[in-house]
Amino acid sequence: RADGVYKWFLVRGVPIMDASGKILKWFGTCTNINGLKLVEQELIKAKEKAEESDKLKTEFLAQMSHEIRTPLNIILGNAEYLNDSFCDKMDLDARNCFEGIDLASKRIIRTVDLILNVSELQTSGYIPDLRRVDLHSVILSKLYQEHQLSAKKKGLELIYTCKDKDANISADEYSITQVFANLIDNAIKYTEKGKVEILLEKNSTGAIIVKIKDTGIGMSTEFLPKVFDPFVQEEQGYTRSFDGNGLGLALVKNYCKINNAQIEIESKKNIGSTFRVTFSKG
Incomplete structure (x- = not known):
């Protein structure tokens, strides 16, 4: 165009030849597909953006899993150590407290695992063996x-x-x-x-x-x-x-x-x- 902006056109043509095979003229069509190409480009950009978003979400969830699991594993380890060390000196209420810590911590870990697994499936990140x-x-x-x-x-x-x-x-x-x-x-x-x-x-x-x-x-x-x-x-x-x-x-x-x-x-x-x-x- 005169303003320097390019547009997309779909050009189709077939030659019209004489008996000897010499091309006499061309017959064809020229279709403005600029709108379609712009939509296609937008879809490609949207797809790339969605893929990047999925990647960031997966990385975020993996990082959050690490941040949650690390202190929980420390809590579980320390609780188990204290329970083993003082079990014979604890009353029933104290033993129930330690059991509650263990069950609650493991429940959080299971929930984190479920969220990660579902996210992995949604983003096609899970590859079955x-x-x-x-x-x-x-x-x-x-x-x-x-x-x-x-x-x-x-x-x-x-x-x-x-x-x-x-x-x-x-x-x-x-x-x-x-x-x-x-x-x-x-x-x-x-x-x-x-x-x-x-x-x-x-x-x-x-x-x-x-x-x-x-x-x-x-x-x-x-x-x-x-x-x-x-x-x-x-x-x-x-x-x-x-x-x-x-x-x-x-x-x-x-x-x-x-x-x-x-x-x-x-x-x-x-x-x-x-x-x-x-x-x-x-």
Whole structure:
């Protein structure tokens, strides 16, 4: 243009030739695409800005995690030392105080971990390491042992039944461990009496199925469609009577997707819940 500003045009042309192949003239179109190119450039800038924002958010959360974890680990270490050193001299109230410090600190660490994991998934920062994993011996058996104490403290029976020990799957070990750790944690957390069952079996097609069943508070039919949404909890029970941030099941759903697994839930209020995770055969 005369003012020195360039504009974008899309030019298309085809030659008109005679019988000998000599070009006589050109026929074509010239379309002003300046508006489209400007929009495209704005979209590219917006994408780059969003990516930079995600990067900064991830770096910020990682730094905050470090800042929170470091003093908490010092508190936990010192509390454990004092507890071990003076346990025989403390009364019940003092021992309960130390147990409260331990539980509260670990709860904060778990919450930080959940926030970081969800953020990592949202920014596509998590890269799964898919390999053959023995679901029975490497994951479920260990989680069963790890959760025995927490179940016993609540007077609950924790049962693990493996109907087929040939349970090798292609999965990311870390994320699939988190799936079942969260489901078992929740089952124990929201069950006041009765039992929590872990069942590993295969269906008629050979697909591996893991069920986590509890006799806990359950969920209403109206709430079930929202159960895997982040930051969502059922008002009665889940928010008022129990601690939680509503991130655990959202993370479980995303981790199942990463591992090509399907998760389903059946639940009845005041009766209990059953989570079913199905892995494709092969």
